[in-house]
Amino acid sequence: MQEKKIDLPKKSGITSPDISIVVPLLNEEDSLDELADQITKALAKTNYSYEILFIDDGSTDRSWDIVEQLSGDNEYISGIRLRRNYGKSDALQTGFERSTGRFVVTMDADLQDDPNEIPAMIKKLEKGADLVSGWKKKRHDPISKTIPSRFFNAVTRWVTGIKLHDFNCGLKAYRKEVVENITLYGEMHRYVPLLAKWEGFGRIEEQVVQHHPRQYGHTKFGISRFLNGFLDLVTLLFINRYVNRPMHFFGLFGVLFLFVGIAINLYLAYIKIFLGESLANRPLLFLGLLLVMVGVQFFSIGFLGELLNRGDGRNQKPNVAEVTDS
Known part of the structure; x- marks a missing residue:
């Protein structure tokens, strides 16, 4: 080399x-x-x-x-x-x-x-x-x-x-x-x-x-x-x-996308079940499903990042300023 x-x-x-x-x-x-x-x-x-x-x-x-x-x-x-x-x-x-x-x-x-x-x-x-x-x-x-x-x-x-x-x-x-x-x-x-x-x-x-x-x-x-x-x-x-808490970043977006996606899907389920409206031509349905999938992916990335951090010995160690003898 x-x-x-x-x-x-x-x-x-x-x-x-x-x-x-x-x-x-x-x-x-x-x-x-x-x-x-x-x-x-x-x-x-x-x-x-x-x-x-x-x-x-x-x-x-x-x-x-x-x-x-x-x-x-x-x-x-x-x-x-x-x-x-x-x-x-x-x-x-x-x-x-x-x-x-x-x-x-x-x-x-x-x-x-x-x-x-x-x-x-x-x-x-x-x-x-x-x-x-x-x-x-x-x-x-x-x-x-x-x-x-x-x-x-x-x-x-x-x-x-x-x-x-x-x-x-x-x-x-x-x-x-x-x-x-x-x-x-x-x-x-x-x-x-x-x-x-x-x-x-x-x-x-x-x-x-x-x-x-x-x-x-x-x-x-x-x-x-x-x-x-x-x-x-x-x-x-x-x-x-x-870097030492990836769930705080990816999990935040994951929860946000999941919440919005589930809210959209519950709304669509309501108008389908109680109002009898068709969902076949509603782009909102695809948006709700997409947000749920993206939310799960973001949450999974954050979870995997936490697992990698737990098993990685290179996690940041504190920088000691001074040491005194007792």
Whole structure:
């Protein structure tokens, strides 16, 4: 079986830094040298130890060659190369699993995120925040991206109850425990704050960050990402609320359809028996029968889901925050 990734060896001198900076990238050969230099200069002004993890998500240009060169020249830099393009969520998840710092920072590789924002975000984590999300209040993007993004963020705020202005901002900082307790896949990287909240990490803060115009290359995301984002949000909400209690969802619709179907059939039975009317040409008869059958199917699906949950050892376990010895 082919391995999913090629992993540069970790430097023996870097064991447990304060900050792990995870940078997913796809065809960003022109920006990597400058980005590494910016991060190094920004953190050189602080007392934090750090590591930089470049996650190459199947680039077809010279990005991986540059990561290898940077890794050879700088003991704080290492990289992982995915054998094909898996997507940003998988790249971030790979970085989360490899990171060893007390705090984890994610940022994009296109030079639009500013590394000078990192120290202030870490300060908020040290004061008790679980997650600090960047807010690109003044964006340097075309209107074709800014208008849909504002609509997307408004809907997400309303649905999730998390008061963030910019869920899509790649610049975020986390406590290590947060990334250890969430799993990203598909396009779920947009909803890390929501996943963290569901795992009990509710201290989510926001920081206005500087957003720079793109200097090299072009954006990797089209308008389809917003449609995919809404579909992913619906999926997440459904899984969180009903994955361990499927009868609450399917059973509700099953009972509703059964009730309406039985009521229709009782009405038809009444007019047939007591009023002597013919039912042969009544579409309502077929509707009543259909609703009863659909109701039974929904109820059965919910019941089977409950049986599968009872026999599945992967049911969600509580996330323990603290343990004290008596």
